[in-house]
Amino acid sequence: xxxxxxxxxxxxxxxxxxxxxxxxxxxxxxxxxxxxxxxxxxxxxxxxxxxxxxxxxxxxxxxxxxxxxxxxxxxxxxxxxxxxxxxxxxxxxxxxxxxxxxxxxxxxxxxxxxxxxxxxxxxxxxxxxxxxxxxxxxxxxxxxxxxxxxxxxxxxxxxxxxxxxxxxxxxxxxxxxxxxxxxxxxxxxxxxxxxxxxxxxxxxxxxxxxxxxxxxxxxxxxxxxxxxxxxxxxxxxxxxxxxxxxxxxxxxxxxxxxxxxxxxxxxxxxxxxxxxxxxxxxxxxxxxxxxxxxxxxxxxxxxxxxxxxxxxxxxxxxxxxxxxxxxxxxxxxxxxxxxxxxxxxxxxxxxxxxxxxxxxxxxxxxxxxxxxxxxxxxxxxxxxxxxxxxxxxxxxxx
Numbered sequence: 001x002x003x004x005x006x007x008x009x010x011x012x013x014x015x016x017x018x019x020x021x022x023x024x025x026x027x028x029x030x031x032x033x034x035x036x037x038x039x040x041x042x043x044x045x046x047x048x049x050x051x052x053x054x055x056x057x058x059x060x061x062x063x064x065x066x067x068x069x070x071x072x073x074x075x076x077x078x079x080x081x082x083x084x085x086x087x088x089x090x091x092x093x094x095x096x097x098x099x100x101x102x103x104x105x106x107x108x109x110x111x112x113x114x115x116x117x118x119x120x121x122x123x124x125x126x127x128x129x130x131x132x133x134x135x136x137x138x139x140x141x142x143x144x145x146x147x148x149x150x151x152x153x154x155x156x157x158x159x160x161x162x163x164x165x166x167x168x169x170x171x172x173x174x175x176x177x178x179x180x181x182x183x184x185x186x187x188x189x190x191x192x193x194x195x196x197x198x199x200x201x202x203x204x205x206x207x208x209x210x211x212x213x214x215x216x217x218x219x220x221x222x223x224x225x226x227x228x229x230x231x232x233x234x235x236x237x238x239x240x241x242x243x244x245x246x247x248x249x250x251x252x253x254x255x256x257x258x259x260x261x262x263x264x265x266x267x268x269x270x271x272x273x274x275x276x277x278x279x280x281x282x283x284x285x286x287x288x289x290x291x292x293x294x295x296x297x298x299x300x301x302x303x304x305x306x307x308x309x310x311x312x313x314x315x316x317x318x319x320x321x322x323x324x325x326x327x328x329x330x331x332x333x334x335x336x337x338x339x340x341x342x343x344x345x346x347x348x349x350x351x352x353x354x355x356x357x358x359x360x361x362x363x364x365x366x367x368x369x370x371x372x373x374x375x376x377x378x379x380x381x382x383x384x385x386x387x388x389x390x391x392x393x394x395x396x397x398x
Contacts, residue, residue, distance in 0.1 A: 015267060023085060031269050047311075091142045127170065133186070145191045147219055150195070253269065274341050289374070
């Protein structure tokens, strides 16, 4: 993998670059749609192509459980399995494993856990995570780490960081000893941890830079900490990391968080937010987000976002999207998802163009002058409704 830094923004730290992989080039800054189960929910590969997605994510933990590595080997890797010929990044499974706090136990350098699907016992280690990602054949592999929760006391964060650094070295040694399985190379990204403690974050960024990786991610943020802390630590870490390697802020996020992160030197971002919120009726526009379920849109025959070039905005109205959502039509979920993904991808493309044209500070200012940021009560309520619906469906099945 090769990274070329093309331009930077003055006085902000925003950067534009190109990542070259065996499956194509990635122009940064870039938003990466999440395809947890080898699919970006409700969207086909052709639709992702039309939205100009450059790279998508796969989830090591979920793909390991289903369809499993035997199927993935027979398919010839994740690219062939899902018929996606552009770059793929896979996470290490660490975040999912450590979110199962009541179902896992660390024994030495191995994490034993029970599947959330059927309760079966499994184990992950740095070597196992690398082997799974080697079989998946992702272009960018993430090291195995421990993602600390928020809040997290200093002593726990320090012990966790030492464990993570050991696992990251083990991940690097194991993956780099492997021959390519699917006739393309795999890059390995480290993950900077350290919870909300600036000294630990600096220590982690220094340590991993000296170890030498193909790229660097910032993990353990956007997990509930105040936004000002997230922004400050992102800036701190980016100031330490090498300028000639890509930087990836994991799990971010909302449009405002994406631009704040780009302004601080981040190149890559991902989040399930666009598709998850689309299924809950929350849609993003250049004037802020709206809930298409609201009755005010019943007779609104204007485009969802007149400045958006996606299929939904070019061919349908808010009234139609409102009707589809109220009727629980699958097309509504698909159009909502297509729009939100397109919005996030266009946002990072516009930011890149502004950096290259030396007008990112003006773009940054104009976005926030127009984009209305509101409290997330409606979004949280929509998510809660969706969770209650799923629990009800599971109860009826049982």
